[in-house]
Amino acid sequence: MKEEILINVTPQECRAAVIENGMLQEMYVERTSSRGLVGNIYRGKVIRVLPGMQAAFINIGRERSAFLHAAEILPISETELIENDNITTPDINELLHVGQVITVQVIKDEIGTKGARLTTHLTIPSRYLVMMPDNPHIGVSQRIEDEVERQRLRDILSHSKEAQTAGELSKKGEVEEKLSESDESPSKEKQTKKRKKKKLKDSVSDEQPGYIVRTAAEGAGDDELHRDADFLGKLWQSIKERIRGSKAPCLVYDDLDLALRLIRDSVPSDVETIKVDSDEVHTKLLSFVDDFVPALKSCVDLYSGERPLFDVYNVEDEIEKALHRKVQLKSGGYLIIEQTEAMVTIDVNTGAFVGYRNLEDTIFKTNLEASSALARQLRLRNLGGMVIIDFIDMKEDEHKRQVLRTLERALERDHAKTHISEVSSLGLVQMTRKRNRESLEHLLCESCPTCDNRGSIKTAQTICYEIFRELYRSARAYEAQKYLVLATQEVVDRMLDEEASYLAELESSIGKPIRFQAERLYTQEQFDVVLL
The missing domain is CATH 3.40.630 (Aminopeptidase)
Structure with missing residues (x-):
């Protein structure tokens, strides 16, 4: 099956389209003003415990409090038993109390009026593996059905864990040797080295992480999996250091942006083309695939055509139909x-x-x-x-x-x-x-006030971005001295206020002035670009 990935980047948002056999199959949108939270790790503070729901609300530094269920706090082994109805869930008051500081990860974005959904079972993904710092288990994606291949991947990860364990034991031995030397030093030096003692201890963890082998790892070699495991190990060490030095509530690990996250999580190894219309993002993608997915390097292309990338593939029309x-x-x-x-x-x-x-x-x-x-x-x-x-x-x-x-x-x-x-x-x-x-629909539209919330219309922000794209398209296709945009008052106000910096950037880019006129009879989704 022919698969292509199209990435359209503007200062306001990044949009990615997955095309299979010429048909749009998936659409991802990430706006600069509201990036997704899934995968982010926070130091949060418990602000409310709800025994009746077996859950708690956690302040992670955002406007809406996040939600943490008791089943997402327990050790993995106990959670599995609960799912099998072998034991009952401990009372939430035994697990958390108001004011407690806890490290959590977002597993579900804020949707509608609901806050983010959290877990304490941290996972850190890379191209081929997902590290589970608090669970030593090694698992393989169910989408890999060949038992021989599943066992091969398990064996590679088992050997990798054994090597890591040996390295940790060696490091621990060095630490203990340094600590024993400090005990024999004069009293003044003892105090200096004693202060380092805790720091040295904190840098060593006796816990060995577990891994889930992702579907993309099918057919991957030993070196690729070992490299992924090493990368995740170093990343987890840096995250632990940030956790120790942070004050709740705060963000301690921010997941990749949409373009890189899509390459890491969703792009199959047999994808034919990855087209991006931004020089900066193209350079980032090349660097990323060179480090993690070298096989995809030849697939990453910079699109520099006259027509907008999404127009060439009829993506804009498909998005409109999907609403x-x-x-x-x-x-x-x-x-x-x-x-x-x-x-x-x-x-x-x-x-x-x-x-x-x-x-x-x-x-x-x-x-x-x-x-x-x-x-x-x-x-x-x-x-x-x-x-x-x-x-x-x-x-x-x-x-x-x-x-x-x-x-x-x-x-x-x-x-x-x-x-x-x-x-x-x-x-x-x-x-x-x-x-x-x-x-x-919820990302691009809002409830319609005209029909008392029984339907939906595009937000003023969405219309503003459509106007930006239309102005850019017109500037490429036609000659004009200046442009006049006719739209509703709400859209005009937003263009001249929240979007003013982007508007100035566009005027500088096309070298022509852009003027706005509010039309009282226009609906929010209606606008016209007039060439003058």
């Missing part, structure tokens, strides 16, 4: 996708498709096409949580089985964890998709 509730199928059928607070509902309809043979065959073909289409929409729109799919009722069990199998195959390339149930007696399929960041 609509109706999805048209090639056969003439369609999907209706509704995202609510409780769940996502997807309704399948035959629409204009009348079939060729009989009703059951028409329904079966529509449901098969809908299975592939809705799997793509879940990835593209980043819809998660509980998903209810209302397929058209099928009578034959074999048809139901084939529709489910088609849906499962379509979701195999989805990086988010999914679970699908059987078709119910009502023709419904229940499934779950792991959600750890905002959906595309």
Whole structure:
């Protein structure tokens, strides 16, 4: 399967698109003013303990307090037992108290009115491995199905851990030797070296970390895995030093930005092209892949065409379609996708498709096409949580089985964890998709005040960025002395206030003045760029 990654970078935001066989499959957006928190490590302070919810709220230095459940505080072994119903969860008051300082990691971004979700089970990812500092277990991704390959990867990591253990023991011996020498020194020197004693002890840890081998490691050599393990070991040491010297609440480890994180976590080794339209980000990507994924170096290209990168691949139009509730199928059928607070509902309809043979065959073909289409929409729109799919009722069990199998195959390339149930007696399929960041609609849109929050419109910020892109596109395509932008008062105010620095930067870049005029009759999503 031909896969391409497109990365569009502006001073305000970074957008990444995953293209498979010419079709947009996934969309990532990270804005400079609101970067994602997943993977960040904080020193937090407990501000409230809730025994009734077996949870606590933690101040990590952000506007909204974060949420920590009791199951995310316990040692890994005890948590596994709780999931198997062998023991009961200890009372949250036995684990935490108000004012306590604790090291936590974000596992789910702030979504809607909810704060970030936290865990004390820290994980630090690299290209091939995920380090678990507090869990010595070695695991292998379930997506690697070959048992021989799974065992090979385990053996490599086991040998790497043995080498690390030997190094730690050697280092510990040197420390003990230095400490014993300090005991024989004169009293004044004893006090000086005693002050170093704690520092020396703090730099050595008897705990050996565990690892999870990621899917990308399939087929990787010993040197690549050892290099990853060494890198993670050094990174964890630096994080520990920051934790010791920090005062809660504060950030002690900030995960990579979107472009580098995408290369590390999501890009398969067989990707054909990674195109980026920024010189600075292109240089960063080349340096990153040279260190961690040398095989991808030849795939990273700098795009310098006249047309905007996303326009060349029709990505802008696909994003626009992904914000609509109706999805048209090639056969003439369609999907209706509704995202609510409780769940996502997807309704399948035959629409204009009348079939060729009989009703059951028409329904079966529509449901098969809908299975592939809705799997793509879940990835593209980043819809998660509980998903209810209302397929058209099928009578034959074999048809139901084939529709489910088609849906499962379509979701195999989805990086988010999914679970699908059987078709119910009502023709419904229940499934779950792991959600750890905002959906595309919630990121780009807001509730519409005109219809009393029953729908949504694009935010003023989103419209401002569309205007920036349109101005940049017009400057490349046409000659003009100056530009006049017609938009709503709210959009104009934002352009001249919050976005003023970016506006000045754009005017300097295109060498032409840009003027704004508020139009009272325009809707928030409506704007025009006039060439003068």
